[in-house]
């Protein structure tokens with residue numbers, strides 16, 4: 383046994399020396415609109431560091447998270463499994479993620495030093511496989527300093543490959559960007575996206591009139607953009623640090639957003655694109671093809687096997703995604719034809735956490751069509767204490783159990799025109815309903831309480 387460990391250490395050391403095992407930095411943005419990034423075609427937002435990494439790597443523009451809220455998505459990055467498989471489908475509930483086969487544990491076993499800082503919801507970070515760093519520093523990490531991380535980098539650079547879970551609470555609330563990021567923008571010049579045209583002066587109806595003016599669309603949007611510039615600045619500082627210790631060329635950067643956020647469309651906590659969509663990129667100087675973009679469908683569940691693939695670690699059975707490395711390297715690979723997701727409230731039912739009971743919507747989408755099936759009544763009265771669905775400057779997505787939505791994402795990328803009642807769409811609706819229910823069963827979901835289609839007449 384000791385002999386085998388010694389051999390493994392030797393092997394790891396020699397691979398590191400040849401530069402074959404990259405450091406891996408997982409950059410996780412917290413609550414961001416997938417269109418608020420320069421490399422996603424937004425010329426107004428200030429994200430030069432992320433744009434440079436994206437440009438020097440391979441971007442998947444259209445990936446989906448398996449849920450639209452951070453605790454379950456972060457657990458899915460750690461475990462490589464859907465929330466109903468890992469059991470972590472809520473933000474608020476008792477159970478923590480089981481550490482077996484977690485990404486940091488597998489990387490640690492392969493010889494990596496593994497560091498966590500910022501957003502981290504699970505139990506003891508050491509049990510999860512993080513050899514260094516503290517979880518739960520979200521309020522300070524990057525917002526105040528990256529000092530502890532930089533010390534870790536100094537200690538390990540060139541000696542041992544490292545994995546960094548980089549998860550600041552940015553651009554997440556509190557939306558309090560320092561002046562240097564605010565002044566990058568002028569409120570009156572903020573671009574108005576198509577879904578806000580004619581509604582740009584919309585204000586929340588709860589607020590008093592003076593408050594309303596301060597919190598209109600342009601103001602909120604400017605604050606979001608400033609927060610995103612803050613995030614990007616943190617990325618730039620990290621890249622500079624890795625360059626200064628000669629590790630930039632030996633580092634694989636992976637970027638993902640943990641869930642969406644949007645002023646003007648329903649987002650976080652919902653099954654809509656502004657909640658579940660994110661770009662992903664992989665950037666490793668001179669190793670990963672630069673200026674490469676894929677617009678077809680990817681899943682953030684693919685991060686886990688892809689990262690393990692680049693680290694030379696075999697992917698455990700039960701991982702829900704598949705490595706994107708063959709795509710990145712131009713080898714034959716099957717493209718995803720459909721994405722699936724199950725959407726849950728923020729709160730698990732107390733002392734009876736069962737995803738099959740708490741799930742409120744299932745959805746699937748291909749490159750053109752998006753289908754959603756509602757399993758519970760979604761009502762604003764239960765929003766604060768249960769659903770926590772973000773609907774800033776837009777209507778609450780009220781639905782009845784049994785309702786279905788259908789959107790043509792080619793013609794209607796913002797899901798504003800529900801076609802579920804169209805006579806001509808009934809075959810498609812029935813087929814997609816069958817597909818999503820089949821997916822739930824095939825991925826280990828327990829029996830659901832599926833309402834009749836009849837209740838669809840609204």
Ligand SMILES: [Ca+2]
Pocket residue numbers: 412413451452554640641
């Ligand atoms: Ca989040």
